[in-house]
Amino acid sequence: MTRENVIFIATSLDGYIADEEGSIDFLETGKTQEDEDTGFDAFMEEVDALVMGRGTYEAVMSFGVWPYEAPVFVLSRSLEYLPEELSGRAEIIEGTPAEVTSALNERGFDRLYIDGGLTIQSFLEDDMIDRMIITRIPILLGAGRPLFSQMTEPAIFRHVETTLIGERAVTSEYERVRE
């Protein structure tokens, strides 16, 4: 399988992935169908492992139910251990985006789902994102936690496809073009 690092995330039209309090309630804006197909389940079937930052890990833990079947790697220098119940399902990992990717690739995890604002930003800065699947929700939040941050170098992508979700959200897939 092709090795690639992928992001799959929804943002407001002004580029926020959560409001200032960390809430993602805005994702429901304009929703009229209960059973929208966001493509997330199909996407997850192709994922070998997830890499997320500590903030996202803690947000997921607060849900009360661990939602991932694929192995999760929590990128953290400060976490010392994960709860017993996550044994075999999640572990702590350290290193630069390139180091983490290389370590996971060597362990047979080829397609990595990179998640969480700061984690995505550090992978983008190091040009370690190969594919982006971004869903735009029809709202301007005005403030919040941004998907993108400043980067030292621009990065060109190729548009792969765009689909509509529930006639309200626009999902575009892009792959990195390196020349």
Added chain:
Amino acid sequence: MTRENVIFIATSLDGYIADEEGSIDFLETGKTQEDEDTGFDAFMEEVDALVMGRGTYEAVMSFGVWPYEAPVFVLSRSLEYLPEELSGRAEIIEGTPAEVTSALNERGFDRLYIDGGLTIQSFLEDDMIDRMIITRIPILLGAGRPLFSQMTEPAIFRHVETTLIGERAVTSEYERVRE
């Protein structure tokens, strides 16, 4: 005709409308067809007047050829006069977004094309934008002049339609939903 204020603008995937030097060369990213239909000409036919800030006005002047058939209103408190050659084609206007809109509507200009980063931002902050036609170019610039800035209140929009330009750029049209 319905009175509405509209923006029609292209941004990078990370939301910049120009790079740090003000260049818009990134708009060409991935372009393979010389004669892409961006929808701009059709859009302009429905515009009664343009409202732009001083920065955009000066950028347009630097092109050497005045490109607009519709009347242009340059929003500025500091400009004192426009060159003679623009007589009858452009004039200076002052006021808040609501005041400017109201003044132009009274003069029979119903559909206003609001252009320029800071001008768009001030109209959005005052909830004076009714329609947004935004084209996403497949590049992360990493830095530059942002389309959106912080806003005091969120603003919900309805997705109208999404079209592809040259299989590389994604244009989505949104209209403001006020409840």
